[in-house]
Amino acid sequence: MAIRERSRLAEPAKRAFRFALHRLPRRLRPRAQAVAYQLKALLTDRxxxxxxxxxxxxxxxxxxxxxxxxxxxxxxxxxxxxxxxx
Missing domain, CATH: 1.20.5 (Single alpha-helices involved in coiled-coils or other helix-helix interfaces)
Structure with missing residues (x-):
């Protein structure tokens, strides 16, 4: 069930991140993406x-x-x- 919940929430989280990312100044976007990738890598580790x-x-x-x-x-x-x- 936890896997189903996580996958159900993944798409709205992606949309929210993209929405926020497009409102950041261009110079901050790569850093925000790098932080998001690092956080994703951390949270996939049990x-x-x-x-x-x-x-x-x-x-x-x-x-x-x-x-x-x-x-x-x-x-x-x-x-x-x-x-x-x-």
Whole structure:
């Protein structure tokens, strides 16, 4: 199903990129295309996609843990679920 969703969204993404690309100044177009090709190459790598999910999630959870520790240090201990929802 993920493959079908990706292929279904590929064509609108291409159209949106082309639309934006034609509105950039000519001198910026090659750089924008190079960035798009690099991003496409990165996202086709399974390990890179996993890292794109793993590291931001770990960062968010560590931020929440730090917030919980600071609140606990000032005497206001919260339940972890309430903290994550807040």
């Amino acid at each position: 390990d890179v996609r996993a890292a794109f999910v793993l590291w931001p999630t770990a960062n968010w959870l560590l931020d929440a843990a730090a917030l919980w520790a600071f609140l606990a240090a000032y005497g206001h201990a919260m339940e972890p679920v309430a903290l994550l929802l807040a």
